[in-house]
Amino acid sequence: MKKILVLGSTGSIGINTLEIARTFPDKLKIIGLSVNNNIDLLQKQISEFHPCAVAVRDKKSAAELKVRIGNSCEILIGDEGLLELTRCNNYDILLSALVGFAGLAPTIEAIKLKKRIALANKETLVTAGEIIIDLCKKYGAELIPVDSEHSAIFQSLIGENKNNIKKIILTASGGPFLNKNKSELENVTIKDALNHPNWKMGNKITIDSATMMNKGLEVIEAFWLFNLPKEKIEVLIHPQSVIHSMVEFCDGSIKAQLSLPDMKLPILFAISFPERYYFDTINTDFKKINQLTFFEPDFDKFECLKTAYKVIEEGGTAPCILNAANEIAVEKFLSGKIKFTQIPEIIDEALNGVAVKFNADLQTIIECDSATREYLNKKLN
Numbered sequence: 001m002k003k004i005l006v007l008g009s010t011g012s013i014g015i016n017t018l019e020i021a022r023t024f025p026d027k028l029k030i031i032g033l034s035v036n037n038n039i040d041l042l043q044k045q046i047s048e049f050h051p052c053a054v055a056v057r058d059k060k061s062a063a064e065l066k067v068r069i070g071n072s073c074e075i076l077i078g079d080e081g082l083l084e085l086t087r088c089n090n091y092d093i094l095l096s097a098l099v100g101f102a103g104l105a106p107t108i109e110a111i112k113l114k115k116r117i118a119l120a121n122k123e124t125l126v127t128a129g130e131i132i133i134d135l136c137k138k139y140g141a142e143l144i145p146v147d148s149e150h151s152a153i154f155q156s157l158i159g160e161n162k163n164n165i166k167k168i169i170l171t172a173s174g175g176p177f178l179n180k181n182k183s184e185l186e187n188v189t190i191k192d193a194l195n196h197p198n199w200k201m202g203n204k205i206t207i208d209s210a211t212m213m214n215k216g217l218e219v220i221e222a223f224w225l226f227n228l229p230k231e232k233i234e235v236l237i238h239p240q241s242v243i244h245s246m247v248e249f250c251d252g253s254i255k256a257q258l259s260l261p262d263m264k265l266p267i268l269f270a271i272s273f274p275e276r277y278y279f280d281t282i283n284t285d286f287k288k289i290n291q292l293t294f295f296e297p298d299f300d301k302f303e304c305l306k307t308a309y310k311v312i313e314e315g316g317t318a319p320c321i322l323n324a325a326n327e328i329a330v331e332k333f334l335s336g337k338i339k340f341t342q343i344p345e346i347i348d349e350a351l352n353g354v355a356v357k358f359n360a361d362l363q364t365i366i367e368c369d370s371a372t373r374e375y376l377n378k379k380l381n
């Protein structure tokens with residue numbers, strides 16, 4: 001039995017993870033769950049999967065949940081509760097599907113316990129890539145990406161010598177605004193931006209897909225995960241999202257991983273690796289896929305993607321500033337306070353206004369994240 005702790009169990013990755021646990025009851029056991037405040041769904045998950053402990057965001061949700069479930073499992077609260085949940089040593093795999101910077105601290109706890117980290121939270125590597133990779137080496141923790149692109153690259157690299165990589169090609173759907181020109185982006189609405197053509201995901205990542213910041217974050221994530229210079233990380237628009245990413249080797253051969261888009265596959269792989277479990281939910285029929293197309297991304301239209309490459313070059317805490325600014329900008333866009341095209345402007349403003357620190361330890365990263373949020377909240381209110 002593999003025992004799994006799922007952080008962010010009511011989000012789209014969390015729900016898909018539980019779907020997989022439901023499919024393999026003799027192989028997988030859910031040990032713990034964490035949510036923000038969707039206790040209605042959490043209550044259902046608790047009665048189905050019987051975790052030992054759960055963590056919720058605040059005291060009010062905890063009290064309400066307590067009334068509903070009694071003493072059937074331990075209820076932990078807030079950031080400290082989340083850390084306590086990850087510190088309990090009774091799991092094998094941490095599936096981290098938290099949204100944003102909040103994913104960092106619990107991931108570190110699990111690394112220290114030498115757990116397998118199935119990482120869906122990309123902000124962890126974006127903000128603290130160097131620290132996370134070093135800690136994984138130091139403690140011998142396994143880091144398996146859940147992001148579909150990185151899972152595809154990880155799978156393509158099995159049995160390969162990394163020195164033979166010529167480049168990796170991250171595919172991108174291009175999001176809902178692939179066919180709009182730059183000036184048309186001025187007036188897009190929240191609803192337009194949330195209307196992703198291929199993937200059904202949470203709001204934050206869906207907006208990130210519309211700005212292509214999602215791909216930018218993935219470039220940074222790949223930079224750390226696969227230890228490659230940014231020149232060897234290419235982005236290619238592939239609207240059908242069937243090729244999840246590719247690796248080109250020094251002899252000109254290219255390996256890729258393909259399937260119809262469904263996050264259950266990379267989640268399952270991160271759990272089952274090095275095994276593969278029999279799973280016949282996703283059946284890719286090439287006879288029904290009429291064409292696979294590819295385009296070069298428009299860096300002028302998708303400024304966020306360009307900025308992501310720039311912060312890799314800059315190094316230090318620049319990616320952390322980019323991430324915090326993006327979280328703030330997306331939040332403001334989703335609450336109707338700014339226009340879509342202001343998202344890259346706000347990110348630039350933060351990168352120009354907040355000092356980048358080098359050789360940063362974890363405390364410096366946490367301070368940099370807060371400093372960026374404070375800087376922007378002052379500027380924007």
Ligand code: MG
Nearest residue numbers: 147148149218
């Ligand atoms: Mg992805």
